[in-house]
Each structure stands twice: as C-alpha cells, then as structure tokens.
Amino acid sequence: MTVRIVGFAxxxxxxxxxxxxxxxxxxxxxxxxxxxxxxxxxxxxxxxxSVRFVRDGAIVAASTPLRDxxxxxxxxxxxxx
Amino acid sequence: xxxxxTETPLDVDALARAVGGEGFGAIVTxxxxxxxxxxxxxxxxxxxxxxxRELALDALRTIGAEASSRxxxxxxxIAHRIGDLEVGDAAxxxxxxxxxxxxxxxxxxxxxxxxxxxxxxxxxERYVDGDSRWRENL
Numbered sequence: 001m002t003v004r005i006v007g008f009a010x011x012x013x014x015x016x017x018x019x020x021x022x023x024x025x026x027x028x029x030x031x032x033x034x035x036x037x038x039x040x041x042x043x044x045x046x047x048x049x050s051v052r053f054v055r056d057g058a059i060v061a062a063s064t065p066l067r068d069x070x071x072x073x074x075x076x077x078x079x080x081x
Numbered sequence: 082x083x084x085x086x087t088e089t090p091l092d093v094d095a096l097a098r099a100v101g102g103e104g105f106g107a108i109v110t111x112x113x114x115x116x117x118x119x120x121x122x123x124x125x126x127x128x129x130x131x132x133x134r135e136l137a138l139d140a141l142r143t144i145g146a147e148a149s150s151r152x153x154x155x156x157x158x159i160a161h162r163i164g165d166l167e168v169g170d171a172a173x174x175x176x177x178x179x180x181x182x183x184x185x186x187x188x189x190x191x192x193x194x195x196x197x198x199x200x201x202x203x204x205x206e207r208y209v210d211g212d213s214r215w216r217e218n219l
C-alpha cells in the first residue's frame with residue numbers, strides 16, 4: 001500500500017519536499033513510516049521521539065496502523081509564540 | 082470568540098474589542114513581538130512562521146475554552162501571524178476579558194504558555210549574517 005507523507009517545517013526541509021509518496025508494508029504504523037523515512041534521509045535520525053503524527057485531522061500515536069492511501073503529516077516540535 | 086492564524090498584520094485592539102462587554106471589568110492583552118536578538122545573542126533579521134492551520138486553530142480554540150473555564154468565565158481571543166515577519170512585528174496577540182483583573186491576567190498568561198507548548202506553529206529565525214535556523218520552544 002502507499003501513504004502520502006506531508007512534512008512540516010524542519011521535517012520538510014530535511015526530506016527536501018513538502019509531500020512524498022512511499023510504498024509501505026500493509027501492517028505499517030505511523031512510527032514505521034518515520035523509521036523508513038529516517039533510513040532514506042539520515043538527517044531525521046533521532047527525531048522519532050520528538051515528532052508528532054497527524055492523520056485525518058487529528059494527532060495520532062506512533063503505534064497507529066495506517067490504511068492504503070492515508071495522508072500522514074509529520075510535525076516537529078513546536079515553536080510558536 | 083476570535084481565533085486566527087493569519088498572514089496579515091495583527092490588530093490587538095480589534096481582539097480587545099471582540100472580548101469586551103458589559104460585565105467585563107478588565108481586559109488584559111499580550112503581544113509577542115519579534116526581537117532583534119536571538120536567545121543566544123545572534124542578530125535577527127526577521128522570523129518566518131508556519132502552521133498546521135487546521136490543527137493550530139483547533140488548539141487555539143481548546144486553549145481559549147480552557148482558559149475561560151479555569152479563570153472565571155473569561156472571554157479569550159488569540160491570533161498568531163504566519164509568513165515572513167520583521168523585527169518589531171507582532172507575532173502573536175491575545176486579549177482576555179474577565180469581570181476582574183486577576184482572572185484576566187491569569188487567563189492571558191495561561192493562554193500564551195499553553196500556545197507555546199501545544200499549538201503546531203513553527204518559527205525559523207533569519208539572521209543578519211544570512212544564516213537561518215528553526216527554533217523550538219523548550
């Protein structure tokens with residue numbers, strides 16, 4: 001199955017694109033997608049504990065199973081204010 | 082109440098008017114402004130902010146509702162600017178109305194503290210020397 005990955009801020013810059021589509025295993029969870037991305041883009045290594053994941057307009061846990069065609073947004077730590 | 086993520090300059094007076102009304106004896110406003118010097122002493126040329134707009138608005142509404150319920154039915158308005166800002170520009174504006182000043186001060190402080198912690202907005206500092214860095218809240 002395929003997921004559409006949307007990186008924000010630092011994440012977008014580290015992967016060099018606002019949107020990536022990647023094939024993932026049928027049982028892939030949000031955290032697995034990030035781990036695969038970190039293998040492709042080593043600069044992401046170490047960020048897995050500080051990023052947040054968004055699916056269907058809500059924050060979800062890294063353990064959340066994904067569905068084919070899901071859009072997974074990856075949010076780095078916040079810096080507003 | 083007013084909750085905004087906007088690319089246009091902030092108007093704290095408009096926020097104050099939005100929250101005020103009969104029975105509200107105090108209006109406290111907070112404006113966060115772009116500083117010329119970073120926390121580690123570098124000369125700042127400006128800031129770039131971006132947001133996950135949908136989630137950021139959800140979070141602002143939630144924080145406003147919490148501030149209201151915790152601090153005496155205060156009325157809260159919060160606006161955050163995104164895009165490219167220069168030194169001196171307002172990045173965030175909050176207005177809180179409450180029957181008395183204590184609750185208004187407390188609710189306003191709660192709102193900015195929680196905004197920095199819980200709202201998906203990101204800030205990149207652009208320095209006078211041409212370098213730039215994403216800056217995260219601790």
